[in-house]
Amino acid sequence: MPSSFQADLVALLPRLRRFARALAGDPDTADDLVQGACERALRAQDSFAPGTRFDSWMFRILRNLWLDSHRRRAARGGSHETLEAAESIPGAAGAEATIGRVALREAEAALLRLPEEQREALVLTCIEEFTYAEAAALLGLPPGTVMSRVARGRIALARMLRGDGEAEAP
Amino acid sequence: MSIPDETLMAFADGTLPEAEAMRVVAAIEADPALAERVALLAEGREALRGAFAGVLAEAPPARLLAAAGGTAPPARPAGAVPAAGNDNAPPRWRVAAWAAAASLVLGVMLGTQVPRAPAPGGLLSPAVLAALEGSATGAPGPVQVSGTHVAEGGLVCRAFAAPEEGGTLLGLACREPAGWRLRAAVARGPGSGFQPASGTDPLIAEVLERLGAGPALAAEEEAAARRRGWRAP
Numbered sequence: 328m329p330s331s332f333q334a335d336l337v338a339l340l341p342r343l344r345r346f347a348r349a350l351a352g353d354p355d356t357a358d359d360l361v362q363g364a365c366e367r368a369l370r371a372q373d374s375f376a377p378g379t380r381f382d383s384w385m386f387r388i389l390r391n392l393w394l395d396s397h398r399r400r401a402a403r404g405g406s407h408e409t410l411e412a413a414e415s416i417p418g419a420a421g422a423e424a425t426i427g428r429v430a431l432r433e434a435e436a437a438l439l440r441l442p443e444e445q446r447e448a449l450v451l452t453c454i455e456e457f458t459y460a461e462a463a464a465l466l467g468l469p470p471g472t473v474m475s476r477v478a479r480g481r482i483a484l485a486r487m488l489r490g491d492g493e494a495e496a497p
Numbered sequence: 498m499s500i501p502d503e504t505l506m507a508f509a510d511g512t513l514p515e516a517e518a519m520r521v522v523a524a525i526e527a528d529p530a531l532a533e534r535v536a537l538l539a540e541g542r543e544a545l546r547g548a549f550a551g552v553l554a555e556a557p558p559a560r561l562l563a564a565a566g567g568t569a570p571p572a573r574p575a576g577a578v579p580a581a582g583n584d585n586a587p588p589r590w591r592v593a594a595w596a597a598a599a600s601l602v603l604g605v606m607l608g609t610q611v612p613r614a615p616a617p618g619g620l621l622s623p624a625v626l627a628a629l630e631g632s633a634t635g636a637p638g639p640v641q642v643s644g645t646h647v648a649e650g651g652l653v654c655r656a657f658a659a660p661e662e663g664g665t666l667l668g669l670a671c672r673e674p675a676g677w678r679l680r681a682a683v684a685r686g687p688g689s690g691f692q693p694a695s696g697t698d699p700l701i702a703e704v705l706e707r708l709g710a711g712p713a714l715a716a717e718e719e720a721a722a723r724r725r726g727w728r729a730p
Binding site for chain 2: 331333334336337339340341342344345348349358361362365366369430431434435437438449453454471474475477478479480481482483484485486488489
């Protein structure tokens with residue numbers, strides 16, 4: 328039986344790249360993530376349930392890969408936050424190279440400085456436009472948790488962009 | 498009066514039911530700190546509108562197209578796509594667009610996306626038609642046929658390669674009662690030179706798969722199909 332799996336995957340590449348870029352910041356790391364996710368998806372394509380959302384399924388695979396690589400780096404030393412802050416700086420510079428508009432560039436850099444859990448919730452709902460319920464299912468979290476992370480992230484982001492200093496304490 | 502951020506966020510998004518929204522409006526009027534929070538929530542979302550959108554317009558790099566298309570050796574699922582013997586220049590974004598289009602409108606020619614569609618209206622040039630009708634697979638000529646396949650319902654389809662603008666136009670045409678009809682075309686960009694099809698292009702293979710086509714016919718089967726005028730056995 329012919330399958331549209333690969334064509335669907337190719338069609339989803341631009342959005343996967345955007346999601347990975349927003350998670351990782353650095354373009355090369357982001358594309359490595361996308362490539363890894365595609366390879367994993369093709370090996371696991373039998374586990375995709377037809378009739379469910381293909382994009383959610385792929386985003387979940389990519390996000391799990393991202394978490395795995397994060398845990399490996401965290402295990403090598405350093406706190407999560409420190410690593411995050413350190414990694415977000417080249418990431419912001421990477422974004423700077425491709426996006427011309429200053430406000431957007433600042434918003435992207437600010438997004439990359441947010442804690443991981445707020446960032447992924449924000450990216451899924453504000454950039455990828457999943458509903459809170461869809462994002463919650465994708466992240467394996469209760470919708471209320473996702474909503475509170477998104478709210479905290481939106482406020483922290485706005486404060487950073489206003490120059491109010493760092494995000495408020497969670 | 499304290500209102501949770503989640504409720505303020507729904508208010509900022511305009512998704513709060515009216516009765517509740519009125520309650521928030523009243524609270525905001527009484528408490529400037531709440532109004533400030535709503536403003537921050539709205540700004541936070543607004544700031545991200547269009548973030549990382551630049552990457553959407555970029556052509557994905559060839560390595561990702563290969564990974565997604567299953568042409569990278571470790572990623573190929575068993576039996577999904579026949580081996581692509583084509584290791585010339587990597588496919589360009591236009592090619593991927595074709596793959597995406599193929600998933601939606603298989604068999605419909607997107608005329609504007611085909612560079613110099615051979616003959617306006619007919620889409621297949623006389624040289625291509627002549628090769629489809631009379632050339633055996635692999636026979637030399639300006640247009641070369643790379644394989645004959647029988648699709649669902651006995652439909653005979655032939656993959657071909659035609660030179661164009663320093664590159665190659667790879668196509669798949671099927672013999673319908675009214676004549677040959679182009680079902681898919683892939684441009685291999687200038688710079689790669691003319692590459693007589695040495696194997697099946699991955700995207701042509703994808704379209705063949707969707708048509709329920711079997712493997713390429715052996716020479717004697719192809720000769721028999723030709724004697725039948727390329728009609729279903």
